[in-house]
Amino acid sequence: MDRLLANGTVNAAESGEGPPLFLFHSLLSDRASFDAIAPELATSFRTIVPELPGFGRSGAVEGGLAAVADRMAEAVRDAANGAPAIVLGNGYGGFVALQMAIRHPEIAAKLVLADSGAAFSEPGREAFRNMVRVSREKGLEAITDVAMRRLFAPEFQEQHPELMKDRRAAFLRTDPDVFRAACDALASLDLRAQLATVKVPVLVLVGEHDEATPPPMSHELAAGLPHARLEIIPGCAHVPQLQSPRQFLVALNGFLF
Template sequence: MTAPLLTPTLLHQDTEKPTLILGPSLGTGSLALWGPSVPALSGHFQLLAWDLPGHGASAPSTGGFTVAELAGAVVAMLEALETDGVIVAGRPLFYAGVSIGGATGLQLGHDYPSLFAGISIVCSSAKFATPEFWNDRADLVATAGTPTMVTGSAERWFAPGFIEKNPVPATDLLHNLQDADRFSYAHACRALGGYDLSNKLGAVTAPVLAIAGAHDVVSPPEHAHAIAEGVADGRAVIIDSVAHLAPAEDPAATSALLIDFFTSIPIKEATHG
């Protein structure tokens, strides 16, 4: 295994505000996924997003990695940003991630319990499918490329009618998938195959908001409820209008939930460094 290097994207800079770290879904870049939610979120947070290896701004991975190593790479990224003054030590840090970005958020809560004052797990799970499923997908994409995933992802990612009503953001996200590095995508698939926090959720002590889409077949609402019930301090909310990419599908509803959740956390709990 090789620890990946992650490239952050500063979506909104304001060091006087708490920093919210935004995590990606498999096959998407952070700008296309989280961009629609930036106008609302930027009124309350400095916004920093990260991209998976071989996606968006991040360089391709040079070897396989685990979700735990992704979490460690996020921590290394944050330490570098603190050194550069982008993140101010002692200011609150929050995290929200979608799909594999949500899994990384749970892993961060498990492995680094004092790092984030609050964590939102968006359209994600404590365990995804089976290792065999993910290994088969990894083999297919490594051989034939990410375009093989476009048709199926278009069906899974979006609630019925979204693509027809919102062709530009939907096309941007599907282009992200088509342009992703095939081997990095395959490495991420294998990471998901080895990921399972379903029996370790009690070790996550930061407040957790699990958001699910009513139309999500990848991480259905019952997965959000399981996360909320398993962590020390959690609750689940379902957005009726979305499937698997909530920040892009319904940015208003997603942003409102995140703002309400993070701003309700007492600031004295929000320390790091």
């Protein structure tokens, strides 16, 4: 069931009953990246999967990642009726969730930050700047191969042609201006000095072969958070919940359940 949150600005799918659990998707994907795990999560939680601002039917916001985080905080409060919620973010969604928890300390009871971090290395920042430049000059089509490589290892792409066709189509539906604004925000982001303010329990997950947000970023993130533990998901890249849903759900055991 779809519903509108935050005064009609955020579109979200909702299923199941129980404590509210929000799933924030990555920049190079969409909310369908959680389709393989949402049904099982919905047996224990009221699972809410929003389209982040500027994606799908959710309205865009100006003002960088802070504005995106504030909009999503409004959506979380709306859907959770003001109670603290569990928020799981993958990739860009993880950065949004972390920024939201920093700016709105009361918003989350627990966080799961999958394939995310607090700041990119200089090569990582340059990758975002390059994607902005090429997409502006030649369109999103020109960086689709790069985007898919950041999501999935080449071997996985070869073994799952139908999934890759779907994921390419999802990426090409992204609003180019929203994509470039997010890339600009991530290229300059540094939340490391604020990690100590996040007092809630955090599970940091990362795919062993993630090229977009490599494992050292998750090591640094977990080390900077007061109440975090890190788990590496073997054989996976940037979207482990799509690549190996069962492994991803097993990694959540003991933290969510």
